[in-house]
Amino acid sequence: MERITIIDIAKMCGVGVTTVSRAINNHPDISEDTKAMVMKVIKENHYVPNNSARNLKRSASKTIAVLIKGITNPFFNHMIKVFEQEIQRKKYSFILQRVDENQDEIEVAIELEKEKRLKGIVFLGGYFSHSKEKLSQLTVPFVLSTIGMTSEFDLNDYSSVSVDDFKESYKMTDYLINQGHAKIALITASMDDASIGKLRYEGYKKALEDHGLAINEQLIWAMKEDIESYTMENGYTVTKELLESQEEFTAIFAISDNLAVGACKAIFEAGKRVPEDYSVAGFDGLDISFYYNPSLTTIRQPVVEIAEETIKILFDLIHKKITHAHKVFPADLVVRESTKSIL
Amino acid sequence: MERITIIDIAKMCGVGVTTVSRAINNHPDISEDTKAMVMKVIKENHYVPNNSARNLKRSASKTIAVLIKGITNPFFNHMIKVFEQEIQRKKYSFILQRVDENQDEIEVAIELEKEKRLKGIVFLGGYFSHSKEKLSQLTVPFVLSTIGMTSEFDLNDYSSVSVDDFKESYKMTDYLINQGHAKIALITASMDDASIGKLRYEGYKKALEDHGLAINEQLIWAMKEDIESYTMENGYTVTKELLESQEEFTAIFAISDNLAVGACKAIFEAGKRVPEDYSVAGFDGLDISFYYNPSLTTIRQPVVEIAEETIKILFDLIHKKITHAHKVFPADLVVRESTKSIL
């Protein structure tokens, strides 16, 4: 199969390459007849334009990239769909780019921006502990979606959409305390996670403090580094160790529903029940929190709204209506079967 | 931020573009000194080579693309990791390309092949009801992984790795029957799915027939078209309808664990128990089948082996050691808590 190019098509049609190009990109300056004819020849010969050449030549394309760190995280599932939908509605095309756990998303973004002549970027997931200098290498607008940023950054340097991880975590912890739980185990991110893991951890701590409860470090467990983070397996493994530690507790607050599911499993295997023996609470409001048995008490993030707002802000940025924006959505405490009052 | 090119770097370094190019691609014909110097300038100026230009110029790159239809399907999670790992081990680079539900994966593949000068392609998921003609437009080796193909295709035209969906489905149905279940509801793909959905359906039918049991069409339910396929929500919705239909049954066999989870939830909501009132069986061996409560009886697919073999075959194809290959792995019937004998 020798490569067939736009020149070959032009020759076959007896027209110039420009005309073929116009037909492909349905440019206005071409008669319907020639266009139809050209398209017919293209179809017959299975000609497919080379994207690299297009991107190289094109000064600007109408495409938005969504970079996801941890694409296996079910939390992003619904969001991706919204992104795709909204972006297409704006007549832009959409690229979903997965970023590996140990890859630098900014590097990936910079490269992609050059390669695809992006108009905008959405960052989803990850910790985003980047230097200002690096961030400034991005020449197109971008929005951080569901990414907690520590306060070191100047709010004028970026845009974001998320929930208040600190506050929502506080809310859940506060709820558990009001249900009579004083010894609440926490399954959180590893301590070097300066992002949402940290924020949720701080919320937990603050709630305990506000209720005059002591913080027992023995009840604070980080996800295992050697297991994929935010997975059921991780929650399961950590909870098994927690149970073996013999430290007393009446509730577990896991900073993700997946972790909570794993925690429940570990509890069941220890011959205990949820919520009779231990209350278990999650975070995120994943589908599984509804379908699990017992259904999980959780903090439900408004993923659809978050995704929609992300795109809205991104396009406002693109159209220079704004220079930056930060939107914080409230999340819902959803009380279900996995927690109970012990008062 | 004006675009900075290889020429700018060359000028800054006082060398030719070739030298810069050599430094970037660590070509042997360059002295360590100049290379270091060039790299230093590149770093300082945050120069990032334009991938489009590279791909355009390069005659062949060492990259493999993995196309996934239904990237949200947790079944692929573990496989992706193996693919990435194995491909990197072979010193090839790896592109994960998501294919939309209503997108033609072959079209995407053809385009990508031209754009990135691919060396090979892995297709994951989807139904693959394509014409031979279209398939032949692919000029690089490819392997279908976990994709059931109907027998219309000539086995010499492609390569594949999967389990025997018919046989494994038969195995599960046979197991349920041996546990005393005669009225087994099936939650399967929509009838126009000519692929694994169909095969698993056929396996179910054959098992019933072999045991001399009548097939009750009222117990065969297809996933909802308007809900994302293979999701808990889909299984939940279908099972609710099944329960409302008043048709009698003692077991549900869902052709995916996610569907089975949804089925369980619907049963719980109806005030019934699993497995006491209804046995529920899944398929795939997803993580959730272990973590769910009750844990799910399922057919566990050897995903890691499948992924490894897929890559092995792909590279054999690339190195022209073979012209095509088909590998079928056995899957395990894993009996857990969600099914019981009613004998």
Place this chain on the structure above:
DNA sequence: TTGTATGCGTTATCAG
């Protein structure tokens, strides 16, 4: 070891 010149396949510019 290094540099110059050419072309990869397209689109944009400009002249017909």
Place this chain on the structure above:
DNA sequence: CTGATAACGCATACAA
């Protein structure tokens, strides 16, 4: 409405 031609940014054959 159409076509010739010059870029786009890079890698490489070839010359030095």
